[in-house]
Amino acid sequence: MRWGVVVFPGSCDDQDVYDCLTQVLRQKVEFLWHKDRLKEKLDCIVLPGGFSYGDYLRAGAVARFSPIMEGIVEFAREGGLVLGICNGFQILCESGLLPGVLTRNTQLQFVCRPVYLRLEETDTPFTCAGKKNQLLRLPVKHGEGCYYADPVTLERLQKNRQILFRYVDSKGKTSAAANPNGSVDHIAGVCNEGRNVMGLMPHPEDASEKILGSEDGLKIFSSIVEACEKTEKRAWLG
C-alpha cells in the first residue's frame, strides 16, 4: 500500500511518522507538500503533529485552507483513509471532516507524558488489529488537546460508536487524573460516520519501537495495513 504524509510549515512529527512507516513497517511513503495539489493515488494519508502555520488564530484553522487539503477532503469523501495525529486531529476538526473541536487544555499547561488509552471500537480500519478494551500506552504532547463537542454531537458520537479511544488509568478506568487535558467524556480519538477518517491526540509514531518505551502505537498503523490488504478497494465501505 502507499502512504502520504502531509508537510505543513510548522509540522514537526512528519519525519517521525515517515520513519515509523518506512523503517519499522517497511511501507512505501511519500511526503505531500502543503502547497501542492493531491495527484497520486494513495491508500492512506497522515496529517502529522506540529504547529501548522504557527497555530495562529486557532490550531489547525489556517492549515485547513492549504491547497493540499482540498484534495484530501475529496479523498476522504470518496472513502480514502485519513489519519490525523495531534495537530492533524485539530486540522481534521477545523476542516469539518471530524466532529467537535480541540481547545486549550483545561489546566492551561502544555502536557508531555505517556498516557493509557482504552481501545473502544475495533470495527474501523484504524483499530481492526486490536481488541476491544485493550490498553495502549502512548505519549501525548500538546497544549490544545481538550476535545469538545456539544451534547447533541456527543450523543451522536456515542450512538454511532465513533469514540475510538478514551484516556484511562493503568487499570483501564476513566478518571479526572488520567485525563491529561480535560477532554469531554475522556475522549482521546474519534472517527467520522463513514469510519474512514480518524483523529487522535496521542502519538502512535512515538511509541513504535522498544527503544522508545512502547510499541503500542504500531497497533494503529498495522491495523491500517491489515485493512488495506483485506480490501482491494481503497474505500473502506466500498
Add this chain to the structure above:
Amino acid sequence: MRVRIFVSLKEGVLDPHGKAVERSLHMLGYGEVQDVRMGKYLELSLDASSREAVETRVREMCEKLLANPVIEDYRFEISNE
C-alpha cells in the same frame, strides 16, 4: 470602511483562560468578579460599495475562518473611518 470583530466563546463552553483571569482578579481583592469570559478582538479595513456588502463579506469571513461555529459566536461593528 473599518470593521471591529468580536469573537467570543459560546455559553456552556469551558473557558480555562477566563477562569485563570477570574482567579487572579479574586486574589487581587476583586472578589465581586464573576463569569470572566475571554475572547478575540480583530480590526480590519475593506473597500466596499455599501454597508450591506461589507456585512456580507465579513459574515462570510467569520463563518469560514475567524470563528469556529462549534464553540464560538461572533459579532461586528462597521464604521466609516
